[in-house]
Amino acid sequence: MAGATGKAMRQVYGETLVELGKTNPHIVVFDADVATSTRTILFGEAFPERFFNVGIAEMNMAAMAAGISTTGLIPFVNTFACFMVLRCGDPIRSLIAYTKLNVKLAGTYAGLSDSYDGASHHSILDIAFMRALPNMLVICPADGAEVKAATEAAVQYKGPVYIRIHRNECPDIPENDSxxxxxxxxxxxxxxxxxxxxxxxxxxxxxxxxxxxxxxxxxxxxxxxxxxxxxxxxxxxxxxxxxxxxxxxxxxxxxxxxxxxxxxxxxxxxxxxxxxxxxxxxxxxxxxxxxxxxxxxxxxxxxxxxxxxxxxxxxxxx
Amino acid sequence: MGLSKERKAVLEGLCKQFRRTLLDTLYSVQTGHPGGSLSATEIITTLYFEVMKVDPKNPYWEERDRFVLAKGHAAPMLYIALAEKGFFPKEELKTLRQLNSRLQGHPCALKTPGVELSTGPLGLGLSAALGMGLGARLQRKPFYTYVLLGDGEIQEGIVWEAAMAGAKYGVDNVVAILDKNGVQLDGTVDQIMPLGDVKGKWSSFGWNTFEVNGHKVEEIYDAIQEAHQVKGKPTLIIAHTVKGKGVSFMEGKHTWHGKPISKAEYEAAIQELEGGR
Incomplete structure (x- = not known):
């Protein structure tokens, strides 16, 4: 299933964060002990002082990100899409969406893409939850190039954004990327x-x-x-x-x-x-x-x- | 260090005035939470009128100190303090919880000038305050973040996630205050879910801790000043308080968590507060 880029969407995402981090000092990244999987580890290696691995505590991660966004920084919150909805759901609704905070939420391993881990790790209701939230933007990129474009666009936009990211490499779609x-x-x-x-x-x-x-x-x-x-x-x-x-x-x-x-x-x-x-x-x-x-x-x-x-x-x- | 006699008298006068305003406000709108507002009166008053650097004319000044009311149901007392500060006209207090008001049942940072974080669902405030502290540190801004938690609130699991994170990142520009009034919605904290050794728990999580009488402004003030001296770890000030403080028939009663006030109760409460108890 390898596309022309030969890279998984999550890898493109991780690399894009690093690129954005070079020119935008306001970007900070949070992860909850899945940085190796979400590929935010790349940002953590490049900018350790702007990277917060808060351990297996997703709800706290989202609420911390909400707080840091009020000081003018642009946090990216990262975990598997299923946990983004079900573990971070309260701070996403009550802090981030309610107050239109400038927080970016990246749910990786979306859909069935974390296939072998089973239904506990699949994410087939995240769009329903996120699009029911007032003030929330919901983006679901189709290939690697679109992950990059969506991540860049999320930084340009001031307000809450959910980006749904596939675990695996997906074929590039030339008609899309042009x-x-x-x-x-x-x-x-x-x-x-x-x-x-x-x-x-x-x-x-x-x-x-x-x-x-x-x-x-x-x-x-x-x-x-x-x-x-x-x-x-x-x-x-x-x-x-x-x-x-x-x-x-x-x-x-x-x-x-x-x-x-x-x-x-x-x-x-x-x-x-x-x-x-x-x-x-x-x-x-x-x-x-x-x-x-x-x-x-x-x-x-x-x-x-x-x-x-x-x-x-x-x-x-x- | 230490609060002068004059300042102590000023703060105590404000607390008396705020309790009266609270009763007036909640009686007039027949909704809202008296118990947890009354227990937090001295804490909120000391913060806004002695400790915090804020500018009501410029509410989004980047270097202002932040206050997060994690126990968002004490919103009425926060609004009273903000109105006295000049963030919005005092007359607006009468619109509390009413349609088209800027004063929501629980704090909304989008609607009310001076409210730093939308709160209400318990447990989220401490984590957010840590984020504010980290944001200040990363950008080398000198402000402090103060966060007021309820003791029922710390039954929430996320509070302990935040306790670990606060210690890991040594967020010493955050001062948390626990309004330990011992009562929650359904009963006493000991009946519903005992907290055990609160000071020992927070200490073992890596926090600096102080204990104060939460109705003595000078003790609250001193503890905050001492917290500012502590480097490398966050501070939790355990403030021993009485739910419903100042209105004897409300004191320590879980039924006064969020109950409308009758005419007879209102008159009795005002008489007691005016009596300067």
């Missing part, structure tokens, strides 16, 4: 007129594959990368609904409350069209090889194709 990263603006990666495949994170790559399969079946599928889940690019989604008349949303997350929910809320209000959801279907997954998990739990390009066929049936186009 476009500028603009917070809150989706990217049109492939044009098409019969249906729109809306995806985020690693599933963007899968949506591109699905579009090719559909093309062979004579279906012209548009592909849109929604890297910023909140604020959502509702204008683009409305346009896709109008122009293609049907939508499939694909994400490495529960089908409840994630990008699918966000897109359905927008499309239902602005321009209702048939919509289907590709994601984890209200179940805990299990340990196993990453690709095998995606296969078993319904997150492959074939699953996107099948969902597209359902939508096309409903809109009477198949």
């Amino acid at each position: 476009q500028p990263f603009v917070l809150g603006k989706g990217k049109l990666l492939r044009s098409g007129k019969d249906i729109t495949l809306v995806a985020t994170g690693y599933m963007v790559h899968r949506a591109m594959e699905a579009a090719q399969i559909l093309e062979a079946q004579g279906v012209s599928a548009r592909v849109v990368n929604i890297h910023t889940i909140k604020p959502l690019d509702t204008e683009l989604l409305e346009r896709c609904a109008k122009e293609t008349g049907g939508i499939v949303v694909a994400e490495e997350h529960s089908i409840h409350g994630g990008l699918g929910g966000a897109a359905a809320e927008a499309v239902g209000r602005l321009y209702p069209v048939p919509i289907e959801f590709v994601g984890v279907r209200d179940t805990f997954a299990e340990s196993g090889d990453y690709q095998a998990l995606l296969e078993k739990y319904g997150l492959t390009s074939q699953h996107i194709v099948k969902a597209a066929e359902e939508v096309l049936k409903k809109k009477g186009g198949l």
Whole structure:
């Protein structure tokens, strides 16, 4: 699954933090004993005085970061995405989101990407939690280059940001990386007129594959990368609904409350069209090889194709 | 060092005035937490009127001292002190907890000038205060951060995570004060979840500790001055207090954690406070 960069998203993230740290003395980094995994260890080695490994105490980490942000510094809080939501959730809501503090939250090992560790370590509800928080920006990059762009954009933006980062190396998507990263603006990666495949994170790559399969079946599928889940690019989604008349949303997350929910809320209000959801279907997954998990739990390009066929049936186009 | 007789008298006068204002305010809005506000009166008053460098005209002055009310339910007493300082007009106190007010039920840093941190969910304040202390140190700013915790509050696990972190990073520009009034919402602390040897626990976690009578402004003041001299570790001042202090029928009663005040109770309380007990 190695992309052209040959680097895991988390590695790109760690390296980007170091680059940012060189020019921005306000950046400080917190980790809770997973710095080797999140790759913030790189920042810790480069800038030990601006790095705080607080031990296995995630809630304290997020609250300390909230406090330090009030003094003008820009803290990055790091742990696995599942712990970011479930252990840091209170200070994220009560301090960071409530007061619009300038804190950046990076949840790594998102989705099923920490596959072998099992359902206890998978993170399939973080988008739902984060996007329900007022004031919170939610970003889910699709490849290494987008992790870098998102991390840089998070520093430029003043306020709370959640960045959802995949554990593994993901294929680079040239159609994605050739476009500028603009917070809150989706990217049109492939044009098409019969249906729109809306995806985020690693599933963007899968949506591109699905579009090719559909093309062979004579279906012209548009592909849109929604890297910023909140604020959502509702204008683009409305346009896709109008122009293609049907939508499939694909994400490495529960089908409840994630990008699918966000897109359905927008499309239902602005321009209702048939919509289907590709994601984890209200179940805990299990340990196993990453690709095998995606296969078993319904997150492959074939699953996107099948969902597209359902939508096309409903809109009477198949 | 030490508080002059004149300053002591000024602070005690303010405490008396603030208790009266608290009763007036909570009686008029029929909501809010009297018990924990009354136990914290001397601590908050000493901090804002003797110790802390703040500028109400420039509330976001970078080198101001910070105060975090970790036990956010004592918000009314914080608001009373901030209003007296001049962060906002005293008349606004009457809007406490009401629609469109800047004075939320629990402190909100976005809404109220002078409030440094939004608090309410217990346990988060100490960690945030440590972050403020580290931010000051990294940027070589000379301010202190003071944080007021409730004793029921330190039942929260995160407080002990923060206790470890405070010692690890030697955050000596943070002074924590424990309002040890011995009473929480459902009963006494000993009934609900005993804290054991509080001083011994914090000492063993690596903190400098002092014990004071939390209703004597001179003892609070002296302990804070001594805490400033301690380098390389944070300080916890254990302030022995009485929940509901100053209103005898509220003292030590968990039922007065957050109960509306009746007309008869209000009149009795005012009479007692005016009597200068």
